[in-house]
Amino acid sequence: MSMRRILVLTAALAFAAPGAFAHDDGAETVTPVMKQAVPEAAGKNVLIATVAYRPGQASEPHRHPGSIFAYVLQGHVVSQLEGSAARTYGPGESWYEPPGAHHIVSKNASSTEPAKLLVFAIVGEGEPVKLPIPAN
Template sequence: MKTTGIYRLAAALMVSVGLVGTVQAHDVPRDGKEVRAILQTKQLPDVAHTKGLMLTVTYAPGQKSIPHLHPGSVFAYVVAGEVTSKLDDGAEITYKVGDSWYESPGMRHVVSRNASDTNPAKLLVVLLLPDGAQVSEPIPK
């Protein structure tokens, strides 16, 4: 498998960070679920059966995601606020603006929440997903 597509996707992530901006009032979730906004989807011609997906995830103050996993690789970057994350049996880590992390396919994302009870938070996320896969799935019981 060629890695050129992965490097291109990572470069797109770096460039797009400056384009995403801060959390706007209309981005803040109001129905109890985080807001996902797809920015770009692209079938990767040099990585067979894989698509790249770039999106933002916005959390209202104090909001959290249900425990989940992603069937593909995930690169996450905090563009606003602070986000607390825990992967598999690792420690909970609070990431601030400019921090990032990586999730291997199938890792259990047991904690993903806004670290603040007063300010919104926003992530820029790049996923490399197998064809036909959903962005995330609840953790099987």
């Protein structure tokens, strides 16, 4: 195994927080790739992860405390922020979610093929990447 691969795997395990991975409840699979402090933004980290959806799978509505940049690696994903129309993104397409936006739809557009995203997130030290939308 290459040193680079060992370092990436070690880093992924070192910062994985409880709840960062899929559970038996049908949640999407989140796999950390890298986490790095950002010196020019004190207290902020960049997190890079993949998000995998099984055919027909969807995320629960949620929000992110920091900015999210998503890029489709495989398949097609339907994404909708509150106040905007739903849009289907395919391989090579990307979108941005501002901090606190309510992500009301995030799902695999296919009932037969998997989908996978690469996500770049800006998070505060000790903050979760994803939070449920508070009930009114």
